[in-house]
Amino acid sequence: MDLLHLTAAELGRKIKNREVAVTEAVKAALARAKELEPEINSYVTLDEAGALAQAEAVQERIDSGELRGPLAGVPAAIKDNLCMEGQLTTCSSKILSNFRPVFTAEAVKKLQKAGAVILGKTNMDEFAMGSTTETSYYGPTKNPHNLMHVPGGSSGGSCAAVAAQECWYALGSDTGGSIRQPSSFCGLVGLKPTYGTVSRFGLIAYGSSLDQIGPVAKDVSDCAVILEAIASHDAKDSTSVQRKDYDFTSALVCGVKGMKIGIPKDYMGEGLDPEVADAIWKAARVLEEQGAVIEEFDLSLVKYAIPAYYVIASAEASSNLERFDGVKYGYRTAEYDGLHNMYKKTRSEGFGAEVKRRIMLGSFVLSSGYYDAYYLKALRTKALIKQAFDRAFETYDLILGPAAPTTAPELGKSLQDPLKMYLGDIYTISVNLAGLPGMSVPVGRDSKGLPVGMQLIGNSFQEKTLIRAAYTYECATEKQYEVPAEVRIGARIAADRAGDLRGSGGQTGDAGSLASQAKTELPEVQPKSGREA
Amino acid sequence: MANKISDETIEHVGILAKLELSGEEKEAAKADMERMLDYIDTLNELDTSEVEPMSHVFPVHNVFREDVVTNGDNQEQTLANAPLRKEDSFEVPKTIG
Numbered sequence: 001m002d003l004l005h006l007t008a009a010e011l012g013r014k015i016k017n018r019e020v021a022v023t024e025a026v027k028a029a030l031a032r033a034k035e036l037e038p039e040i041n042s043y044v045t046l047d048e049a050g051a052l053a054q055a056e057a058v059q060e061r062i063d064s065g066e067l068r069g070p071l072a073g074v075p076a077a078i079k080d081n082l083c084m085e086g087q088l089t090t091c092s093s094k095i096l097s098n099f100r101p102v103f104t105a106e107a108v109k110k111l112q113k114a115g116a117v118i119l120g121k122t123n124m125d126e127f128a129m130g131s132t133t134e135t136s137y138y139g140p141t142k143n144p145h146n147l148m149h150v151p152g153g154s155s156g157g158s159c160a161a162v163a164a165q166e167c168w169y170a171l172g173s174d175t176g177g178s179i180r181q182p183s184s185f186c187g188l189v190g191l192k193p194t195y196g197t198v199s200r201f202g203l204i205a206y207g208s209s210l211d212q213i214g215p216v217a218k219d220v221s222d223c224a225v226i227l228e229a230i231a232s233h234d235a236k237d238s239t240s241v242q243r244k245d246y247d248f249t250s251a252l253v254c255g256v257k258g259m260k261i262g263i264p265k266d267y268m269g270e271g272l273d274p275e276v277a278d279a280i281w282k283a284a285r286v287l288e289e290q291g292a293v294i295e296e297f298d299l300s301l302v303k304y305a306i307p308a309y310y311v312i313a314s315a316e317a318s319s320n321l322e323r324f325d326g327v328k329y330g331y332r333t334a335e336y337d338g339l340h341n342m343y344k345k346t347r348s349e350g351f352g353a354e355v356k357r358r359i360m361l362g363s364f365v366l367s368s369g370y371y372d373a374y375y376l377k378a379l380r381t382k383a384l385i386k387q388a389f390d391r392a393f394e395t396y397d398l399i400l401g402p403a404a405p406t407t408a409p410e411l412g413k414s415l416q417d418p419l420k421m422y423l424g425d426i427y428t429i430s431v432n433l434a435g436l437p438g439m440s441v442p443v444g445r446d447s448k449g450l451p452v453g454m455q456l457i458g459n460s461f462q463e464k465t466l467i468r469a470a471y472t473y474e475c476a477t478e479k480q481y482e483v484p485a486e487v488r489i490g491a492r493i494a495a496d497r498a499g500d501l502r503g504s505g506g507q508t509g510d511a512g513s514l515a516s517q518a519k520t521e522l523p524e525v526q527p528k529s530g531r532e533a
Numbered sequence: 534m535a536n537k538i539s540d541e542t543i544e545h546v547g548i549l550a551k552l553e554l555s556g557e558e559k560e561a562a563k564a565d566m567e568r569m570l571d572y573i574d575t576l577n578e579l580d581t582s583e584v585e586p587m588s589h590v591f592p593v594h595n596v597f598r599e600d601v602v603t604n605g606d607n608q609e610q611t612l613a614n615a616p617l618r619k620e621d622s623f624e625v626p627k628t629i630g
Contacts, residue, residue, distance in 0.1 A: 102610040195590055209588055238596035239589065307573040318550060325551070328623050329614035339626045344553035356552055357565055363549040364542075364566065365573075377576050379586030384579065386590060419568055435590030460590070 003028045004165040005484060008074045008222040011168055015062065015073040022055040022062070022073035025168075026117055029075045033119070033166040039489050041141045042161035044080045045088045046120040051075065054117045061115060070225050072115030077167040079158045080121035081128055082108055082213070083202040091204050092136035092157075093126045095324045095331045095350030105202020106237070107171060107213045107230040114229045119167050123157030126352045127321065128175055128206040130154050131424055132414045133182070135354045140411060143185060144485035145450055149408040152182030158216045159186040163485045169226055170216045175207045176309055177403070177428025179214045180440040184403035184453025187442045187481060189223045189470065190216045194461050195435035196241030198227075199234030205320040207313040208239070210432040219482050220441070220470040224248040227463065243461060251464035254475040257291030261469070262396035264299035267427055273406045279444030279452040280402050286476050287400075287469065297395070301388050304381050305430040306422055310358075311365050311378035312433070317355075318362025324350065357418065386434045389459075397465055399457040401427055403440045407450035431457055439466045441473060442481035451481065536570040538563045 003011060003025055014020040030048055037043060055075075061067040078084065081091045083101035090096045108118070125135040133156025134140040141156045143149040144164035151160040155172030159182040162170050172179040174192035183190025191214045198213045205211060215226035228249055233242040263284060268277060288294045326332030326346030333349050336342035351359070365374035392399060404424055414421045431438040437460070440453040458466045474482070543559050543566075554562060608621065617624040 099614060102607055102614075103604075196593070209590075235598060239593065241591060241593065301579075304576055304579055307576050310569065311573055311576075322551070326616055327625055328611075328616075330616070332616035336626065339628050340551070342626055343551045344547075347551050348553040351552075356550075356554075357562070359550045359552065360546050360562055361566060361569055364546050367545070367549060374573065376586045377581060378573075379588055380581035380584040381576055381579055383584045383587035384581065386587065418565065419572060 004032055006168070007218045008076075008168040009070050009225055012070045012072060012074050016068070022059045022117060023052065025073065026051050026055040026075050026119070029119055029165075029167055032164070033161075036144075036164050036166060036487060036489075039142060039147060040144055040160050040164055040166075040487070041139055042122055042157045042164065042166055043077065043120045044090055044092060044123050044138050044157070047087065047118070050087070051117055051119045058115050058117055067115040069114045069229070071111065071229055073117065074115075074168050075117040075119045076111065077119050077122045077158060077161045077170040078108055079124055079155050079170065079172050081124060081173055081204045081206075082121075082171060083204065084108055084118065084121070087121065089121065089204070090137070091127045092124045092138055093351065093355070094137045095347070097137065097331060099330050101202070103202060106199035106232070106234050108202065110230050110232065111171070122155070122161055122170060125154035125156070125178075126355050127204070127317070128154040128173060128178055129317065129354050129358055131177070131181060131421055132409070133157060134411065134415055135352055137352060142411070143408050143450070144487045145187060146408070146448065147488065149410050149450060150185070150414070152185035152404070152408060154178040154182075155190075155216060156182045159183055159188055159190070162186070162188055162216050162218060164487055165484050169218070169222055171213055171230070172216045173203055173211055173213050174432065175210045175313060176432055177425050179216060180403050180428050180438055180453070180455055181425070183216055183440040184442075184455070185408035185451060187451030187453070187483065187485065188216055188218065188440070189220050189442070189482070190214065190440045191223050191227060191463070191466070192431065192438045193227060193231065193463060194241075194437045196239055197231045197243060197437075197463075199232060199237040199240045201234055201236040205316075207316040208320060209316060210309075210313060212432075218484075219479060220467060220474055221249075221252055223439070224252055224467050245461075245464070248463055248467060251467035252471050253468060254472045255291070256287055256469050256472045259287075259292040259398060259465075259469060260396045261287060261292050261294050261398045261400050262297045262392055263294065263400050264302065265296050266299055266302040267401035268296070271405050271423075271426070272402060273446075275446040276402050276404070276406060276452050280400070280454050283441075283443035283454045283473065284400055286473055290472050290476050292469070294400075295396075297392065299388060299392060299399075301381075301385050302426065302430070305385060305433060306426060308378040308381040308385065309425070309429040309433060310361070310422060311374050312382065314358040314362035315366045315375050316362070318359045318366065321351075321355070321359055326350075354415075354418070382433045385430050389430070389434045389436060393459040398469055401455050401457070403427060403453040403455040407446045407448070407452055427455055436460055437463045437466055439470055441470045443473075444481055536567045536574070538566050538570075
């Protein structure tokens with residue numbers, strides 16, 4: 001039976017009906033991961049032994065009737081900035097390369113309670129700072145749709161793992177677009193919930209007023225199921241919100257008749273790739289045909305979102321990353337002369353270039369004499385941006401636009417010009433500043449076959465509106481663009497049927513031949529590590 | 534308006550950030566920061582005189598809990614990650630004297 005093609009919910013049902021054993025699913029994913037990882041590098045840690053042990057334990061809990069939920073037994077991957085007790089949690093940084101937390105993040109705990117099997121921790125931009133997963137200490141992740149391109153970032157590993165069918169879903173985190181943009185680049189459905197919906201306890205913080213954890217999935221139904229499993233009020237996260245509704249799956253209905261959808265004029269103008277624009281307009285027309293009312297409008301303040309974001313995010317990051325000092329955990333420099341020297345050397349050796357850049361900018365904008373002009377100014381801008389969205393939502397139920405101005409760029413092309421890279425976040429960033437929910441849905445491919453995603457933005461706590469619109473889009477297009485990646489390694493398309501892999505004589509043989517094919521047939525790719533200061 | 538970052542400023546930022554930069558890195562950092570600050574200056578086009586700075590999007594204030602320890606004694610686990618440990622303490626270079 002070909003399991004890897006199934007959605008998480010479909011697999012969950014088969015496991016529940018005893019058509020598939022949990023161990024079978026886990027083994028299929030592990031085999032797939034071992035075959036592709038030398039090329040794709042989605043995982044920082046693939047926990048084979050742990051996953052197989054979890055599979056047995058979960059199967060028992062299913063058999064005893066304890067676990068009845070839709071995600072029981074379904075293997076998932078977790079972004080490596082989410083703490084898991086005893087499990088290497090690195091944030092793709094050298095400074096945490098040996099760190100094993102003493103507790104598990106609340107969102108992960110909730111998945112474990114629901115019977116998830118955690119296959120491993122996925123690659124990311126270092127400390128979530130980046131848009132391509134190229135700033136990772138563990139090397140870049142490749143886009144499964146085209147290995148010469150980035151998967152996006154910072155949840156690039158999570159997205160690549162799902163797109164390449166190395167797991168059935170994943171958790172990512174989103175501070176400025178880090179779930180939505182890579183989901184768009186990898187042809188997946190990714191959701192950043194309203195700020196405060198998912199507990200941040202155990203999420204290693206980057207920008208505390210902006211961070212949210214969310215699902216990366218193959219379709220909208222999976223997204224809703226996962227969100228329902230991880231959303232909660234948590235006393236351990238003082239920014240977490242007690243919501244009135246957690247039944248997100250009740251929004252999985254087709255029908256947008258009368259829904260008013262606004263498309264910001266500023267999102268669809270200069271700077272947007274024409275092929276991306278085409279796909280977005282097409283998607284809007286699909287919703288229009290289903291009864292929605294589509295209208296362009298002036299969102300305003302769009303161009304101020306990026307500078308405001310980078311001031312706020314860097315400021316918060318500089319404060320959040322002060323704790324990495326070599327004292328209690330993580331990397332400590334080998335030779336030092338006194339405490340302050342130890343701090344400086346540890347951090348300078350342990351952090352990559354992009355992280356250092358943002359820490360310095362953040363320290364500067366918070367420093368005496370500049371705090372008002374930069375940090376407070378940015379916070380006032382943030383208030384204005386929220387007001388602009390509030391005004392928009394007086395008229396519209398939903399805002400629609402692209403998730404990114406382009407499809408996935410090529411590897412090695414983004415890090416030389418950080419400012420240009422930051423400008424790619426234009427559509428996603430303001431959603432974090434305003435604390436709103438945002439969802440990326442696959443709506444097309446460009447002429448190179450790279451996925452295009454549209455972004456749906458809802459008012460605070462209106463995830464159900466997003467889910468309903470996205471689900472309607474799926475119904476109307478028969479999930480046309482929710483297709484797994486055909487991973488092309490050398491001249492061979494990687495076999496993606498569990499049967500093929502088990503039948504062919506030994507995984508190592510296949511992996512070996514694939515690896516050697518990759519070395520001789522692909523042109524040299526020189527990904528910038530982004531670590532040179 | 535071009536922002537100029539002086540050597541002293543970069544030194545100061547290095548102290549705040551607890552980062553040690555080589556001569557080359559300092560020059561690169563200066564150039565990076567100047568560019569970013571020039572870009573950030575576009576915020577000055579906005580009239581924000583009537584707006585309060587907003588840190589948290591929702592009116593959630595003073596979220597307190599009772600001062601009671603609920604995640605008790607995991608001393609061994611906590612020390613397990615220590616780069617350098619001495620008995621029940623994290624060992625660090627001398628801080629006083």
